[in-house]
Amino acid sequence: MxxxxxxxxxxxxxxxxxxxxxxxxxxxxxxxxxxxxxxxxxxxxxxxxxxxxxxxxxxxxxxxxxxxxxxxxxxxxNGLQPRVKPQAPPTLTDMMEQWEKSEAPRHGEQYRRDTRRYWKKFIQPAFGENDLRQIDRPDVREWFLNLDASETTANRAHSAIQKLFTLAVEKRHINYNPAANMKKHVEDARTRVFTIDEVTDVLDAIHAHEADRPIAANALRCALMISARIGEVQKLKHAQFDFEQGVWHLPASMRKTKNEVVAPLSPHFAEFIKSRPRWSETFVFPSPKDPEKPVRYEVIRDLWHLVRPDTDAHIHDFRRTIATNALSAGMNIIGIQKMLGHKNFATTAKSYLHPETGERDIMQKYHDTISAGIFGPGDEA
Structure with missing residues (x-):
């Protein structure tokens, strides 16, 4: 027909x-x-x-x-050859999606959050939809040098984009990493150590906000007492504490360095944990909205912004303060390295120890200040 x-x-x-x-x-x-x-x-x-x-x-x-x-x-x-739909060129957006699937689950919450922030603010606007094969080293170098960010943040953003290019090399989309072996900014190491007066002021400010934010207030107090990272404080569980043996456990899954720690439970810290309200059967500091989940970092951060001594003060500075006070009190550096959970001795020595001459009793003063601020004067644990 x-x-x-x-x-x-x-x-x-x-x-x-x-x-x-x-x-x-x-x-x-x-x-x-x-x-x-x-x-x-x-x-x-x-x-x-x-x-x-x-x-x-x-x-x-x-x-x-x-x-x-x-x-x-x-x-x-054409011999009725099957038509192959041309594939779109690989992009950094593709690599970010791959990172979310294969790499993100291996890292902690803070690391994932920071990487996503660097991606959204710095990397995606510049390179997100570009053909990976067309991005070369001068492009990355120019982007890095012109980032509207602090030297530290720019270095972290560079590390994030370098990891995405590494994935692209592994997937054989490109032959080399254009961000590798690039000279970064020289960062000034943070040396902030809180004074006893600053610690007292922070404790007073926390107390003033406790009625409205009880869980965040006590999570911050915990950070003042011990050398754990704030991410480890967030996820503390009741099951980690053995009051009979006088120890508490930090499993490798909670640690940035992925090593398990069994630490002595000081009388101050033991009394603090025992005397807190039991908001959850699982977490010491649960989410105010869901007691079966840990409190979110943003909840603690928002309170910190209300109680910090100044805008340059970081929660992480308490780790440096505790380490420096411990050194001044006579603890050896190897012990401090273990206390902080550092794999690299140089990290402990360079970034965390800033002793003041003549302050041999500073550790006792610090503990006395914390105890008085939490339990009240004359009622130390």
Whole structure:
């Protein structure tokens, strides 16, 4: 049958009693009819003994008979090779999605949050949809040097983009990492150590906000007492404390350095944990909205912004304060390294120890201040 536009429009499977109507004008061109009433053009032929067919399009979606005949002849001339949809070039957005699937679960909450922030604020606007193969080292260098951020933040953003390029190399999208071996900014190591007066002021401010934010208030107090990272404080569980043995456990899954720690439970800290309200059967500091989840970092951070001595003060500075006070009190550096959970001795010595001459009793003063601020004067644990 020689197909015409009128036949194509009127053709139904019920009317013709068959599912396919071949076109005599272009051998191999077929109008296929469905029971549902839909129809489409296909081209079919036997090539080297193999029967092949290619879908051309549908008259229901605007394909004319003339278009179908033209396409059919082109496909026949091409040997009815299957059309491979061209793949979009790989981008850093693809690598970020891959990072979320394969890499993010291996890292802690804070690391994941920071990486996503660097991606959204710095990396995605500059390179997100660019073809990975077209991004070279000068591009990355120029981006890095012109970041509107502090030297520390710029270095962290660079580390994040370098990891994404590393994934791209592993996936064989590119042959080299354009961000590798790039000179970073020299950072000034933080040396902030809180004075006893500052600690007292922070404790007073925490007390003033406790009625409205009891869980965040006590999480901050805990950070003042011990050398754990705030992420470890967030996730503390009642099961980690063995009051009979006088120890508390920090499993590797909670540690940035992925090493398990069993630490002595000081009388101050033991009394603090015992005397806190039991807001949850699982977490010492649960989410105010869901007691079966730990308190979110943002909840603690928001309170910290209200009670900190100044805008340059960080919660993490309490770790440095405790370490420095311990050194001044006579603890050796190896012991302090273990207390902080550092793998690298240089990290402890360079970034965390800033003793003041003549302050041998500073550790006792610090503990006395914390105890008085939490339990009240004359009521230390």
């Amino acid at each position: 020689r197909l015409t536009e009128s036949i194509v429009r009127a053709a139904t499977r019920e009317k013709y009693g068959k599912s396919e109507i071949p076109d005599d004008t272009v051998p191999g061109l077929i109008l296929r009819l469905r029971d549902s009433g839909s129809k489409k053009f296909i081209v079919r032929s036997s090539i080297d003994g193999d029967r092949k067919s290619v879908t051309l399009g549908s008259p229901d979606k605007g394909m004319t008979l003339a278009d179908a005949r033209k396409r059919a002849m082109e496909e026949l001339a």
